[in-house]
Amino acid sequence: MSEAVAASTSGAALEAQQLGKRYGRKPVLENITFAVQPGEVYALAGPNGSGKTTLIRLLTGLAFPTSGVVRLLGQDIYNGGYAARRALGAVVEAPAAFYPHLTGRQNLEMVAYLTGMLNAGARIREVLARLELLAVADQPVRTFSLGQRQRLGLASAILHEPQILILDEPTSGLDPQGISKVHEILAELAWKGVAVLLSTHHLREVSAYADKVGILGGGRLLEEVRLGAKGETYRLRVDDAPRAAAFLKTVPGVQNVSLRDVNVIFEGSPNVALAALVRENFQVQFLEPDYFDLYDYYRERVKNA
């Protein structure tokens, strides 16, 4: 279900190459290389202090790297001028920061103006409705709850329909309903072709729709994990697991058979595997889809880094 992947940069919407950042002699990030393709969701995970926020500041052009380059749709964000940010929507703080004396709508109007959007009224209304903020849109942001501010942050990021979305902890401070809403929107945007990069600690939630997870540790990209489609891998428990695994390797329609503790893991048709095992008189105790537990994997990977 998971595999380490090399970054492919052809046609990438967002691309970081050999990115490094030092403060004085202290390296904060080293040799970060990865790419996010259009329509792909890339989740950035890592313990506190691993460099996620610094990386996001570099990717959005708020900070400048000591080495390396970031390209948005092929344009160098540092030397390509501000125009490279036209394709970018981002929220780099949790909760998102806004001018507290302005209303939610006025804040979005300012963002629209700075983004060069003309006649943005209808689009502002649309994103406010999408993020369920219409009822509070004309109240000063200082009266907003944490969750409302966070949703307004996402509204400002998607306002100009960017092709690349970079979000730092987009679900931080949201209630379960708000979290589902944000995930739903992100999945929908990715489906429409937007390249989404988000940093998160909520790996189990993100693994439902993320395509890749980059695990950061100690300022380095420890691994990129590609998440496959759910339901392709199965797990079964059987009376003699090693022998059953050896047998399943010979069954057509069943692939990548392996042992994990007392369970047999395989890909392919569960019906074929089950019928074959029963035919050979194995006592099958259970068979179920084997969901890749990203959180467990991440924990293990960071621990061993």
Place this chain on the structure above:
Amino acid sequence: MLRILIWELGKLVRLRSVQIGLLAALVLPALWAFAPGLRAQYGLELVSGWQVPALSLLTGMDFLFPFLTAMAAAEVLGSEVSMGTLKLVLLRPSPRSRLLGAKIVVVLAYPFILLLVSLLGSLWAGLPFGLGSFFGGTGVGEGSFAGVGQLSPAEALAELLRAYLLAGVVLWPLSALAILYAVIFLSTTSAALAAVSTLLLMRLLVAFPALQPFLLTSYLDLYVRPEAVSWGLPLLIIYTVGFSLLALLIFERKDI
């Protein structure tokens, strides 16, 4: 650009240091006008309301106005850093120089706003002394407060406007210096402290006579020294432009 300038102006007047500064500029002239120790301090007996603005200017420019100006300039950027809104703005496809340029314009306008409020406050405080023609001087024209004869209200106002405008320009380099420090430190307190410290340090440099003509602190009283305007004014403008350009240059590649 005009819309950004209006936004920046709106943000400026919401800053706490600006609100306190404007209140002080409005109210303090009343204290100067009715202070019992005025004669002892300045050897001055007010004979006209037109003399109160000069009194406010003389006392204010000594420390209060430069300090308020530095605080406001530092807070214009520092408050955005502390609120996190600077990132919100810089993420947009707009040149950094345009955003900081608008702030610099507003910061350079602030001394005039501050001084205008002080002038209005002073004229209000001077009302009990009368604002008609009088024998004497405004304190910022020929003959200082003693004057050189009778002064009409129009002449008095013209002298005061000229002095207040010059005082505004005198405060420009300090505003530009404070915003330069704000860009460097990204902190209101550090920037204001650094700007005021630089000002105090420059005052000490008068111990080196060769440097004196080039120190901006040598021209803080330019509004009462018309003979120094031809050299002092261009120098103050050069300082202002220099500090502003440096701020823009550093901000262009500054990590936020």
